Amino acid sequence: MxxxxxxxxxxxxxxxxxxxxxxxxxxxxxxxxxxxxxxxxxxxxxxxxxxxxxxxxxxxxxxxxxxxxxxxxxxxxxxxxxxxxxxxxxxxxxxxxDVKKNAYGISTADIDLLRRAGLADKDLGHSIRVALKALDVAGRMNAPVHMELVGRGALLHDLGKAKSKGFDHGIAGAELGRTLGLPEELTTIIEKHVNAGLTPEEAVELGLPAKDYAPTRIEEKIVIYADKLSDIVSHPDGLVSNDAEAEDRFAEILKAYPALNKGDKPLARHLKYHEEIQGLMKGKA
Ligand SMILES: [Fe+2]
Ligand SMILES: [Fe+2]
Known part of the structure; x- marks a missing residue:
């Protein structure tokens, strides 16, 4: 060594x-x-x-x-x-x-990119935690997953927080990502992750362009799931004592905390992705 x-x-x-x-x-x-x-x-x-x-x-x-x-x-x-x-x-x-299982780690170049974009230390720490969690979840899935897209998408999902802390940080991040030359599959993850993928109606209510932000790829859903798991694990009230407990009690905790679920519609979507992803883990050793 x-x-x-x-x-x-x-x-x-x-x-x-x-x-x-x-x-x-x-x-x-x-x-x-x-x-x-x-x-x-x-x-x-x-x-x-x-x-x-x-x-x-x-x-x-x-x-x-x-x-x-x-x-x-x-x-x-x-x-x-x-x-x-x-x-x-x-x-x-x-x-x-195309499908590289367990073959991707966090990119230090992407961490530099976030830092150069002006992301606050707190948000950078969150981004790294989400990336580690997303790669962990993806690595346990009994389904083909593009690990690099999961790792980079999770690490960069909050890029827009360098520009805005509001609901528009997804759109701001995707725009910034495009100017930095990030591939479309990554800017899509960044744009869609807010509130687990808004409907056009919800987007308009929040002052965002009317557009369907629903995730379609499993990698997009994994980033959304890891983002929420990370919020549960690092919640200031100490809701869980470890990562496994956050997955086990995901539905119960999310239902009990409006600040985490962000409303009925996002809650329903989070629960759906939780079920889908956990379902794809079953049968694995
Ligand atoms: Fe975010
Ligand atoms: Fe986030």
Whole structure:
């Protein structure tokens, strides 16, 4: 695995700061080193890192774990991928290149894009949490999902909050995304995510262009679901003690909190996507 010095060098190159304390916390003490590299601890330690060092520190923590993982297992992953590719070719099966399951992580270039757009630290932290949750949900689904679209769509869904905190932040984000050259499938996710996909009538009531914002792709629904799960998990009243509980009690909590459900119509849509996505997880180990 890379040394502490190597991690510091990478952090300094990316942020101008060395994040010495952070890297030492992860690596230095042999008694805690394994636990601090445990990827199942990422939600817990991620929250801690964000609180202590802000979104940039959270990003450096994730990068540390990611770089170590690649150093340890990168060659294994390549060997497995080659063996699978060779076997598919031997049996004449065309590999599926569009649908990459579990093959996407958070893009640091997209985090930079959000920061350059002027997104507040609080919103950036939320965006990273939503992206991690969306990738987690998508990775557990027993259905073809475009992981990169899920990861990027979730990370960028609130891009428009750099311009507006209102209901128009979806439209503002999509517009900004288009000027930045983001692909249409991403700007669509950004535009549609507000209130779980508004009907033209609801849009007009909120002062937005009359348009059907209903999500059609599963990736769009996953981003909406992860956004709401993240709101439940990070609710200031401490509604749940972990991510699994947020999924288990999703319907009950959403029905009880108007500030979370945003009205009957959005509530009904959230419950529908929850059912659909959870249904696609069934049958998985
Ligand atoms: Fe939003
Ligand atoms: Fe959001």
């Amino acid at each position: 890379p040394s502490i010095e190597k991690h510091i060098e990478v952090s300094r190159g990316r942020t101008g700061k060395d994040y010495l304390e952070l890297h030492e916390w992860i690596d230095k003490d042999p008694a805690t080193k394994v636990e601090r590299h445990d990827i199942t601890k990422i939600p817990e330690y991620g929250k801690m890192m964000e609180k202590k060092y802000g979104p940039e520190g959270l990003q450096e923590y994730l990068r540390h774990i990611h770089d170590d993982f690649n150093a340890r297992f990168g060659h294994v992953k390549e060997d497995v991928e080659k063996a699978i590719g060779d076997t598919l070719a031997y049996f004449g099966v065309k590999p599926d290149t």
